[in-house]
Amino acid sequence: MNKSDMTVEMMANAMQNETVINRRYIYENDDICVVQQFSEFASGDKEAIMVVSLKKDGLVWRTEIGARHSSNHLCGIGGRTQLVQPCSQAT
Numbered sequence: 857m858n859k860s861d862m863t864v865e866m867m868a869n870a871m872q873n874e875t876v877i878n879r880r881y882i883y884e885n886d887d888i889c890v891v892q893q894f895s896e897f898a899s900g901d902k903e904a905i906m907v908v909s910l911k912k913d914g915l916v917w918r919t920e921i922g923a924r925h926s927s928n929h930l931c932g933i934g935g936r937t938q939l940v941q942p943c944s945q946a947t
Contacts, residue, residue: 873898887911894926902926 879893891907903923910918 877902886914889916 875896877894877896879891882890882892884890888911889907889909891909893905893907894902895905896902903925905921905923908920909916
């Protein structure tokens, strides 16, 4: 399935079933905003997501999103959540 195969209803359903585990604003100025987040879905799938938004006149006018499916677990370490080895093996 690619982006053109998804309906508005499918996209809305996916977004409603998403739990954002951790969201960090990596960088922001008058021209750009870069956000990293980890998401978990009702199916148990996990993704690491990077969002880059270009801003014009103080408003977001273009956004690029990249996501990578993760077969690893997401573990909280030191108040931050990061993609690491399976939690059962984390030291």
